[in-house]
Amino acid sequence: MANRKNLAKHDLPQFYLLVALYFLQGIPVGLAFGTIPFLLKSMAKETSFTTLGIFSIATYPYSLKILWSPIVDSIYDSKIGRRRSWIIPIQLLSGSMLFILGCAISNNLVFKGVDDAFYGRHTNGLHNLNILTLAWYFGFLVFLCATQDIAVDGWALTILSIQSLSYASTAQTLGINFGYFLSFTIFISLNSSDFANKYFRSQPLDYGFVSLGGYMKFAGILYILATVYVIMFTKERPLDDVLPRLGPSAAKKYDESKLVAEYPDGDSIGTSNKASIKYTYKCFARILKLKSVQSLVIIHLTSKVAFQCNEAATNLKLLERGFKKEDLAVTVLIDVPFEVIFGYYVAKWSSESNHHLHPSRPVLSRTNNWTKILVGDRGILTPWLWGFLGRLVAAALGSYVLSIFPKNNQLTKPFFLLVIIQHLLGSFMSTVQFVGITAFHTRVADPVIGGTYMTLLNTLSNFGGTWPRLLIMSMINYFTxxxxxxxxxxxxxxxxxxxxxxxxxxxxxxxxxxxDGYYITNGVCVIFGLVLYFGFLKKKAQQLQTIPVDSWRCS
Known part of the structure; x- marks a missing residue:
């Protein structure tokens, strides 16, 4: 058997394509999840956390995409391809939307006041901002992004060979993270006049290097160019050409309505490609009835509550306290190379676990007592468990950082370093969890309805981090x-x-x-996370990683 630790050379072009497609997906995600709330708070520190919570509604389509994923999975033009039939038009529409919205922002028609400094305007329009209208515009953009994600997730299961399949999560991690950091971390740095004046200009100006409208127009053009490449230089093979060849045992089970393909590790799955919406929704219903999936639903909907206050509000509270935008820009900018490097090695770690730790039987490896207590026996979900604990530590550290914020706003180097460490820890551990759970999703998803299955699992994970946001923001506001x-x-x-x-x-x-309601809310979240982890999550994750793959199949 070939060495399956490394990505096969013949899969490199497909791997790079997946990275590029996920990169495009990360652009609107970074804007909606990070940049817009940051700009709202930095332009008007009195912006309430409830207002920011209302804008978080714009991120909901990304967490509700399962509602229309069976349609994306079932309706397509066979000549164009099952996934390309959606990727091509959705990306063209996304690119056009980004460009048009960028023009509207540049002309002060949408998000009034955000680009005033770049055009010498003094409209003071931010105070007249209709937050629901802004949420609607970006919500539609996120809806398009979510639809593209459904198609790309499905394509990821068939575009790579079996030996490289687990690297789909690596492509997703690298692509989405870089797109997200370009739209949030890097953009915030280049948009800040303070950052540009402090580090690059001899004569200060009132604006940074890149405006929001200008960046969105650039992103729109990038979307369209990438889509042209997909149209001109890619083809999509039928599902039956991608799945493993049928072995002798499979031939004996041959049925015109259902073929059975066997993987080298002993798994067998159905490969018939039912293209009707009715069939896909039927499979969708079957998936939700699986006990293993129901357990995963509970995990996804509860586990991220513990980190929501820290990840949604800590940086915004720093700005409110007087932390300078250029310093925060440097803090998040430092995160980029670490995320790229860490993301790759975490993905490799998770991929190796995916290869060598078969989920159909428990893995009893040598672990010390502390490791046993904290994460249990080593398995596919071990990275995810470590990531959870790390994010809890980062959340607790967030409260400490704010509690020792200098009253005179004179930041010392030790304090600035502590802010960087807290941010890096939370970001890195978030990547560890993301890669770990994505690799697990890829491992258990049924390729026959790959788009629907992957979208269901990823949607549950995303929704777990989305639904508490408005509640957490309102709690901060209420307790203040x-x-x-x-x-x-x-x-x-x-x-x-x-x-x-x-x-x-x-x-x-x-x-x-x-x-400050932040401390109360964050404390409640951290305590909830500790009780949930040691009372439920660790034990349930240990069980899920030992369940046979057949228990996750609906076909």
């Missing part, structure tokens, strides 16, 4: 108690929750936070 001092009346009013804008704009007052 602040004092509004009105100089003209020499009067102080105490508020619990609510928008701080009514103090700064309506009453022309000054805000002093008495109780």
């Amino acid at each position: 108690v602040y004092e509004c001092y009105i100089p003209s009346a020499n009067q102080s009013i105490t508020y619990q929750g609510g928008s701080m804008e009514k103090c700064t704009e309506g009453l022309d007052g000054k805000i002093s936070i008495l109780t």
Whole structure:
């Protein structure tokens, strides 16, 4: 048997194509999940966390794509290809949407005020921003991105040979992460006038290197060029040409309605390609009835609650406290090379676990007592378990970082280094979890309905990080108690929750936070995570990684 640790050379072109397609997907994700909330908070520090939570509705399509994935999986033109039939038009529409929305932002028609400095305008339009309208625009963009993801996930299961299949998760990790960091980390740095003035300019200016509208127009052109490449230089093989050849035992089981293909590790799956929507939804219903999938549903919908406060609010709270945009830009920019390097090795670690640790039987390897207590026996989900614990530590460290924030806003090098460490730890452990669970999804998904199955599992994972966002942001707002001092009346009013804008704009007052709801909310999240992990997640993950692959099949 060939060495399956490494990516096969004949799969390199397909692997690079997957990286490029996932990279495109990461561009709108970075904008909606990271950049827009950052800009809203940095342009107006009094922007409430409830408002930011409302904008998070724009990310919901990415977590609800399972509702239309069977349609994407079932309707296609056989001449164009099952996946290319969707990838090509969706990417062209996404590119056009990015370009048009970029033009609208540049002309101050959408997200008024965000690019004012680049065009010498002084409209002060941010205070008149309709957050629901902005959420709708970016929500539609995320919807297109989610639809593209369905098709690419399905193609990933057939575009690579069996020996390289687990590297689909590597391609996804590298592509989406780089697209996300380009749209969030790198863009925020290049958009910041403070960053450009401090590190590159001798004469300060009021704007950075790249405007939001200009970046979105560039991204739109990039989308269209990549789609032209897919049209001109790629072909899609039928499913039966990609799956393993039928062996002797399979021949004995031959049935016109269903062929059985056997993998080298002993798994056998059906390979008939039913293209009807009815069949796909039927399989979808079967998937949800599987006990293994139901257990995974519970894990995905609960596990990310523990990190939501830290990952959604810590950087925004730093900005609110007075952390300079250029310093935060440097902090997140440092993250890029680490993420690329770490992402590759974590993916390789997870891929090797995927190859050597067969999920149909327990793996009892030598582990020390602490490892046994923390993550149990080594298995396919071991990286995911380590990632969970690491993200808990990062969340707790986030509260500590904010608690020691210098009152005089004079940042010391040790403090700045601590901010970098906290950010890198959370980001790295998030990558560990993402790669680990994606490799597991790839391993158990049924290729016959690959797009639907992968989309279901990935959707559950994404939704687990999306649904708590509005709740967590509202909790931060609710538990925050602040004092509004009105100089003209020499009067102080105490508020619990609510928008701080009514103090700064309506009453022309000054805000002093008495109780920061961030600490309460983050503490609740971390405690919940600890109880959930040692009371349920670790044990259930140990069980899931030992379940035979047949238990995950619906065909």
